[in-house]
Amino acid sequence: MAKKDTKRDADKKRKKSPPALRELLRIPPGEGAELASYDPRATPGGPRDKAAGQEAMTPMAERLAGLQDRLYAASTAGDHRRLLLVLQGMDTSGKGGTVKHVIGLFNPSGCRIRAFKTPTPEERSHPFLWRVKRALPQRGEIGIFDRSHYEDVLITRVRELVPRRDVGRRYGQINRFEQSLADDGVTIVKVFLHISYEEQRDRLLARLGNPDKHWKFSPSDIDDRALWPAYQEAYELALHRCSTEAAPWHLVPADRKWYRNWAISTLLLEHLEELDPAYPKADFDVEKSRERLLSEGRP
Amino acid sequence: MAKKDTKRDADKKRKKSPPALRELLRIPPGEGAELASYDPRATPGGPRDKAAGQEAMTPMAERLAGLQDRLYAASTAGDHRRLLLVLQGMDTSGKGGTVKHVIGLFNPSGCRIRAFKTPTPEERSHPFLWRVKRALPQRGEIGIFDRSHYEDVLITRVRELVPRRDVGRRYGQINRFEQSLADDGVTIVKVFLHISYEEQRDRLLARLGNPDKHWKFSPSDIDDRALWPAYQEAYELALHRCSTEAAPWHLVPADRKWYRNWAISTLLLEHLEELDPAYPKADFDVEKSRERLLSEGRP
Numbered sequence: 220m221a222k223k224d225t226k227r228d229a230d231k232k233r234k235k236s237p238p239a240l241r242e243l244l245r246i247p248p249g250e251g252a253e254l255a256s257y258d259p260r261a262t263p264g265g266p267r268d269k270a271a272g273q274e275a276m277t278p279m280a281e282r283l284a285g286l287q288d289r290l291y292a293a294s295t296a297g298d299h300r301r302l303l304l305v306l307q308g309m310d311t312s313g314k315g316g317t318v319k320h321v322i323g324l325f326n327p328s329g330c331r332i333r334a335f336k337t338p339t340p341e342e343r344s345h346p347f348l349w350r351v352k353r354a355l356p357q358r359g360e361i362g363i364f365d366r367s368h369y370e371d372v373l374i375t376r377v378r379e380l381v382p383r384r385d386v387g388r389r390y391g392q393i394n395r396f397e398q399s400l401a402d403d404g405v406t407i408v409k410v411f412l413h414i415s416y417e418e419q420r421d422r423l424l425a426r427l428g429n430p431d432k433h434w435k436f437s438p439s440d441i442d443d444r445a446l447w448p449a450y451q452e453a454y455e456l457a458l459h460r461c462s463t464e465a466a467p468w469h470l471v472p473a474d475r476k477w478y479r480n481w482a483i484s485t486l487l488l489e490h491l492e493e494l495d496p497a498y499p500k501a502d503f504d505v506e507k508s509r510e511r512l513l514s515e516g517r518p
Numbered sequence: 519m520a521k522k523d524t525k526r527d528a529d530k531k532r533k534k535s536p537p538a539l540r541e542l543l544r545i546p547p548g549e550g551a552e553l554a555s556y557d558p559r560a561t562p563g564g565p566r567d568k569a570a571g572q573e574a575m576t577p578m579a580e581r582l583a584g585l586q587d588r589l590y591a592a593s594t595a596g597d598h599r600r601l602l603l604v605l606q607g608m609d610t611s612g613k614g615g616t617v618k619h620v621i622g623l624f625n626p627s628g629c630r631i632r633a634f635k636t637p638t639p640e641e642r643s644h645p646f647l648w649r650v651k652r653a654l655p656q657r658g659e660i661g662i663f664d665r666s667h668y669e670d671v672l673i674t675r676v677r678e679l680v681p682r683r684d685v686g687r688r689y690g691q692i693n694r695f696e697q698s699l700a701d702d703g704v705t706i707v708k709v710f711l712h713i714s715y716e717e718q719r720d721r722l723l724a725r726l727g728n729p730d731k732h733w734k735f736s737p738s739d740i741d742d743r744a745l746w747p748a749y750q751e752a753y754e755l756a757l758h759r760c761s762t763e764a765a766p767w768h769l770v771p772a773d774r775k776w777y778r779n780w781a782i783s784t785l786l787l788e789h790l791e792e793l794d795p796a797y798p799k800a801d802f803d804v805e806k807s808r809e810r811l812l813s814e815g816r817p
Contacts, residue, residue: 318626323626326618327631328618434800501735
């Protein structure tokens with residue numbers, strides 16, 4: 220018995236590849252997360268330092284662009300799959316930086332990016348998921364939400380913009396909505412960018428120190444910091460109630476920008492590799508077309 | 519008199535910088551262009567060779583991204599200007615390649631890209647400009663049309679999809695539409711990618727030679743080549759009737775991909791530099807905000 224077990228363990232060890240980053244960063248469905256227990260400066264599963272992290276981006280860029288090309292190509296032959304990256308996090312946590320540095324690695328023609336701001340009067344006149352449904356990626360595309368329907372259980376909860384009871388109902392509505400997307404072939408990659416209170420202060424100070432960035436700053440950003448604990452609590456609730464098998468949350472420590480870029484690129488890579496989209500086979504006679512082209516005259 | 523003139527000429531010469539590429543490539547409003555007189559392999563105003571052309575892209579990328587950032591920033595302070603790049607050209611002329619290689623230099627979050635395909639039944643039920651109006655860039659954005667409302671005077675004309683008389687009315691409708699966009703602060707950069715009949719054949723053969731590109735090919739692409747002269751004529755008409763002061767056409771020789779990328783980047787750069795968008799000045803007390811951040815305690 221003992222011997223057998225040892226052999227099995229050895230087999231297991233030999234075959235074992237490093238755990239996928241998505242496993243490492245996933246908020247286990249049903250379990251939730253206490254944010255204070257996660258170090259925003261950590262680099263779980265990541266390269267050893269900034270230089271190594273940046274170096275890892277180049278080969279990853281090529282693989283990401285290649286997979287995106289296959290995803291789009293497959294859609295032209297009826298594959299209805301697509302990917303949706305949902306970015307959430309406190310102000311300055313790096314949502315915009317992620318779009319610039321990670322999404323910038325893709326072919327822009329296959330990306331559908333939407334930044335959700337304060338709802339317009341028209342948006343407010345509809346149910347909260349209305350504006351989100353209009354911004355979804357189409358088959359073959361990679362969609363990116365910079366903020367999302369989660370704002371409707373985050374700022375809305377913290378600032379009590381709608382009755383608490385209504386907010387409470389939204390978690391279930393979100394889960395059903397995301398399940399229906401998954402059923403439709405949407406791979407949802409939800410990322411919470413976890414930064415520290417101190418890092419946010421430093422980033423706000425950096426904005427103040429650069430006149431070209433003053434437009435990104437508002438004194439209300441400082442007022443919001445007084446609500447930091449309430450926001451963290453709202454995030455914990457959202458991560459707890461909406462990390463599902465169909466669409467789990469991932470917590471990405473985001474105090475280090477290089478790690479954030481590396482981690483989100485890796486998450487996208489893992490999900491796209493799992494999709495493994497295929498270039499469609501030609502539905503025409505390739506040789507015959509070649510001959511036609513080679514033998515044609517001037518029109 | 520003679521002396522004075524000479525002095526003036528000398529002054530003129532000294533001050534004279536190389537003509538802007540936009541002047542060089544513009545189809546003069548009212549004059550039109552005979553396509554056969556333009557060499558698709560030419561490199562007007564361009565770097566001396568491919569290596570120099572590619573090298574010129576790196577510093578240009580930084581300037582383009584910087585101007586885009588300023589354009590977007592300015593929009594947050596009420597500047598309503600935006601830019602719209604319209605790409606037209608025969609199959610394989612490089613519209614998609616331009617989006618990938620030129621638009622890929624920008625921050626994707628500020629780009630609004632739309633590829634116009636065969637109209638859907640819904641689109642067909644509306645006037646031809648309807649779908650175009652829905653895809654326009656918003657203030658601060660860079661919009662990109664891969665094909666556009668010009669399809670409605672190109673393939674529509676060649677294939678006689680609507681009565682010739684109706685097509686004839688569309689040139690004026692397009693001019694009025696574009697004038698109204700210009701009045702709204704849209705800088706329209708219209709680019710016709712000019713490739714040769716032979717280059718198209720080579721590019722189609724290259725697609726046939728690569729199974730990963732078969733999805734981009736259809737035997738009807740070869741049938742379309744029989745209509746090459748009709749398409750060239752339709753383009754000549756569109757370039758003639760719709761090159762206006764408000765929105766002139768530019769003819770970019772496109773047999774050489776490196777020149778195409780360089781030329782379109784340069785056109786965008788010239789137009790963005792002319793817009794010269796400015797970072798908004800802070801409308802709050804920067805020093806006071808800094809002090810608040812530095813003196814605050816933990817919430």
